[in-house]
Amino acid sequence: MIAALVVALLVATGASLALGAVKVPIGEVLDIVLGKGGSGPNHQIVAALRLPRTVEALAVGAALGVAGAILQGALANPLASPDVIGVTGGAGFGAILVLIAFPARIALVPVAALAFGLLAAALVFTFAWSGRNRGSTGKIVLAGIAMLSLFTAATTGLLASFPERAPSALFFIAGGLTNAGWQGLETTWPYLAAGGLLAAFLVRPLDRLALGDDVAASLGSRPPLIRLGAGVSAALLAAAAAAIAGLLGFLGLVVPHVVRMAGGTASQAFVIPASALGGAALLAGADTLARTVRAPIELPVGPFMVLLGVPVFLWLLRRAV
Amino acid sequence: MSRARLSALAAGLTALVLLVALLAPLGAGAQKRQRRIVALTPFAANTLAKLGVTPIAVGQTLGGRERLSPKVRQVPVLKLSHPIGPNLEQLTALRPTLVLSSKTWAKGNAAMEALGIRVETRDPRSIPGALADTYKIGEAVGSKHAARELLKRMRARIAAAESGVRRHPKVMLILGVGHAPFTFLPNSWGGSLIRAAGGELVTGGATSRSGFQRISDEVVVAANPDVIIAVPHADPEDIPALTRYLADDPAWSGTRAAKRGHIYVSVDNSLLQAGTDIARTITRIRESYLHN
Numbered sequence: 001m002i003a004a005l006v007v008a009l010l011v012a013t014g015a016s017l018a019l020g021a022v023k024v025p026i027g028e029v030l031d032i033v034l035g036k037g038g039s040g041p042n043h044q045i046v047a048a049l050r051l052p053r054t055v056e057a058l059a060v061g062a063a064l065g066v067a068g069a070i071l072q073g074a075l076a077n078p079l080a081s082p083d084v085i086g087v088t089g090g091a092g093f094g095a096i097l098v099l100i101a102f103p104a105r106i107a108l109v110p111v112a113a114l115a116f117g118l119l120a121a122a123l124v125f126t127f128a129w130s131g132r133n134r135g136s137t138g139k140i141v142l143a144g145i146a147m148l149s150l151f152t153a154a155t156t157g158l159l160a161s162f163p164e165r166a167p168s169a170l171f172f173i174a175g176g177l178t179n180a181g182w183q184g185l186e187t188t189w190p191y192l193a194a195g196g197l198l199a200a201f202l203v204r205p206l207d208r209l210a211l212g213d214d215v216a217a218s219l220g221s222r223p224p225l226i227r228l229g230a231g232v233s234a235a236l237l238a239a240a241a242a243a244i245a246g247l248l249g250f251l252g253l254v255v256p257h258v259v260r261m262a263g264g265t266a267s268q269a270f271v272i273p274a275s276a277l278g279g280a281a282l283l284a285g286a287d288t289l290a291r292t293v294r295a296p297i298e299l300p301v302g303p304f305m306v307l308l309g310v311p312v313f314l315w316l317l318r319r320a321v
Numbered sequence: 322m323s324r325a326r327l328s329a330l331a332a333g334l335t336a337l338v339l340l341v342a343l344l345a346p347l348g349a350g351a352q353k354r355q356r357r358i359v360a361l362t363p364f365a366a367n368t369l370a371k372l373g374v375t376p377i378a379v380g381q382t383l384g385g386r387e388r389l390s391p392k393v394r395q396v397p398v399l400k401l402s403h404p405i406g407p408n409l410e411q412l413t414a415l416r417p418t419l420v421l422s423s424k425t426w427a428k429g430n431a432a433m434e435a436l437g438i439r440v441e442t443r444d445p446r447s448i449p450g451a452l453a454d455t456y457k458i459g460e461a462v463g464s465k466h467a468a469r470e471l472l473k474r475m476r477a478r479i480a481a482a483e484s485g486v487r488r489h490p491k492v493m494l495i496l497g498v499g500h501a502p503f504t505f506l507p508n509s510w511g512g513s514l515i516r517a518a519g520g521e522l523v524t525g526g527a528t529s530r531s532g533f534q535r536i537s538d539e540v541v542v543a544a545n546p547d548v549i550i551a552v553p554h555a556d557p558e559d560i561p562a563l564t565r566y567l568a569d570d571p572a573w574s575g576t577r578a579a580k581r582g583h584i585y586v587s588v589d590n591s592l593l594q595a596g597t598d599i600a601r602t603i604t605r606i607r608e609s610y611l612h613n
Binding site for chain 2: 020021022041044045048049050052103104105106107160162165166171179180181182183291295296297298299
């Protein structure tokens, strides 16, 4: 299964580098990627546009896949995704606040998305870890839904207050990769690295948590602490992903289910790396389709992710049931 | 009939004719006063002003009241919001007999018509469309002659503004800010003006009924535009920061426009939404952006 995902990832990466609105010979693409030559517009197209965009697609896809996997594991909830801990709502509000109210500060969009995404998650954790039943799954999910509603309402309010500026925000809301070079990754790589590292440390604790809180506790684990760690990791990964590519909720929800069903195991040692590979391959493939199907027009990537992901998901679901 | 009676009859008839002659303009004036026109677009509002007709309300325009003729700046403003346009209760309270609207408010236009209000969409997306709509507005408000005279002046000024083009630079005109901007196509207001100013619009061959389309940056790099003009929804004080941001865009930094410092930001919306100052806008595009 992992081998199949690696092949899918390589195919998607190759297609993302080789295909675009402008035809560049494969040999030239290879030379440019390997730093062996190329010049002029083709060099700029491959080196400054396609390469950073492909790397961003892989990073964002992997981040969202992992974020979804650890949240579903930590909350024992098949519907868990970065939406559930408020990250998506917060990131959306931060980005749209800058785009609409401070257009001259547009370079701050990724920073604002990251900051507000993390703020939303921090508020969710604060509420979920206060009062009785601290850190319980129910409290986290309910606090997350409340925070998502709050930030979504604030975003809607902003859009309604500045209707003439709303078009600038649409692409962020729809979600999609852009040709911002390495800017997005330059801002977010520490958060992606920290979130990924934390996720790697959570593999065994999450497997213990899957046995139930009581069993996990009897094995020496602290379920609320594991959930907090999973939440922090998912928040870092999802906020960084939103800062780069806007709101792509579908990926974090579906990819972990697909790899779980296809792999026939719910072990996090398999699900987390497989979700990273699957998410990266899906987003890179979908983005390639989005920018080539109606070239030179670029379409939002969201519908293409659904187009690629849902049939596989439904097929696996049918087999599983 | 005696001479005296004939004289009295003639005097009476003369007085009657004089009375009719005196009262007729007042009657016409009263008729004009009864026309209650709402102009939701700056184009319609300014055309009415040029025709000597004052609307009872104007729509809130992009970029504030600066785009409105001084003659209608004191007219009450109706706020517009998607997807209806004006608040229908506020509009109904004004008892309009005619609303000059836009296709943007198609949903609202149907609702207005359902309320028994006559609606005409007058928000052109091209210069020929603007000329045609000018006449149609004149026709709708009973000022055909004034509209014909206005058209003559507009055509002459536009021809003068278009004349003497020395170069045809490749121009990319974009809507919005950020790394996902939409390009103006030839069937947009801005696209029509750029072509009239002698620019060759960079679109990558994309088409769209809306007049805008998000095109691949790869096409922009390959087309290598001489001039990039951005039309963001922003304020004038944002122009320097936005210009710097666009010039640093990784996708465009290698274009001739960026290298020669020919990246501009226009925030007054004259390229986004039709206006009546067509010749002046063409002249400004040529002088400030195209240098041709």
